Amino acid sequence: xxxxxxxxxxxxxxxxxxxxxxxxxxxxxxxxxxxxxxxxxxxxxxxxxxxxxxxxxxxxxxxxxxxxxxxxxxxxxxxxxxxxxxxxxxxxxxxxxxxxxxxxxxxxxxxxxxxxxxxxxxxxxxxxxxxxxxxxxxxxxxxxxxxxxxxxxxxxxxx
Numbered sequence: 001x002x003x004x005x006x007x008x009x010x011x012x013x014x015x016x017x018x019x020x021x022x023x024x025x026x027x028x029x030x031x032x033x034x035x036x037x038x039x040x041x042x043x044x045x046x047x048x049x050x051x052x053x054x055x056x057x058x059x060x061x062x063x064x065x066x067x068x069x070x071x072x073x074x075x076x077x078x079x080x081x082x083x084x085x086x087x088x089x090x091x092x093x094x095x096x097x098x099x100x101x102x103x104x105x106x107x108x109x110x111x112x113x114x115x116x117x118x119x120x121x122x123x124x125x126x127x128x129x130x131x132x133x134x135x136x137x138x139x140x141x142x143x144x145x146x147x148x149x150x151x152x153x154x155x156x157x158x159x
Contacts, residue, residue, distance in 0.1 A: 032111055032112050032113055033109045033110065033111050033112070033118070034109065034110050034112065035107060035108070035109050036108050036109065036110050036117070038105060038107065038108055041108055041117065044142070045117065045138060045142055046105065046119070048072075048138065048142055049117075049119045049136045049138050049144070050103060050105065050119075050121070052068070052072060052073070052136065052144050052147075053103055053119070053121055053134050053136040053147065054102070054103055056081065056086065056134075056147055057100045057103070057123060057134060058100060059083075059086045059087075059090055060086075060089075060090035060093050060094055060099075060100050061099055061100050063087070063090075065081075065083050065086050067081070067082075067083075068081060068144065071143070072143060072144060073143055073144040073145075074139065074143050074144065074145045076145075077143075077144050077145060077146065077147065081147065089149070093125075093132075093149075096127075096129075096130070097125035097126075097127050097129070097130035097132065098125045098126030098127035098130065099125065099126040100123065100124075100125055101124045101125060101126060102124045103121040103122070103123055103124070103134060104121060104122045104124060105119060105120075105121055106120050106121065106122050107120050107156075108120065109156070111137075114139070114140065115139075115140040116137055116138060116139045116140060116145060117137070117138050118135060118136075118137045119135070119136045119137075119138065120133060120135055120156065121133065121134045121135070121136065122152060123149070131151060131152040132149060132150070132151065132152055133149070133150045133151065133152045133153075134147070134148070134149055135147070135148040135149075135150060
């Protein structure tokens with residue numbers, strides 16, 4: 001009986017002390033990214049990221065999308081950013097958040113391994129309940145390598 005109680009106590013301690021993962025920042029990625037001051041980024045790169053990100057979200061207002069060129073985006077972004085995909089997403093966004101108004105640059109991160117920059121924009125919509133983020137990743141050659149829409153969180157999780 002004492003062994004059973006001792007074994008149960010040990011199991012409870014082991015289960016109770018189980019570590020949990022930090023979901024806000026992946027350590028492998030955290031060591032590869034550095035937050036940078038927005039003022040340190042060239043205006044050309046900031047403007048290009050803003051214009052390309054805004055072009056995607058303006059599709060929700062106009063229902064027209066000018067496809068990215070090879071000078072603006074990587075081949076995978078060009079292939080994945082289609083009028084059909086954007087229309088599906090936009091229908092949902094307009095229903096829940098209203099009309100897209102503008103983007104506000106909040107912060108930027110550089111990825112050390114390839115010198116690309118992740119721009120975090122707060123997407124502003126006509127409905128006050130909208131709390132969306134647009135994340136635009138620009139390569140060192142000023143091409144969009146990723147565009148992602150997420151729910152806004154103050155603590156970043158780059159993945």
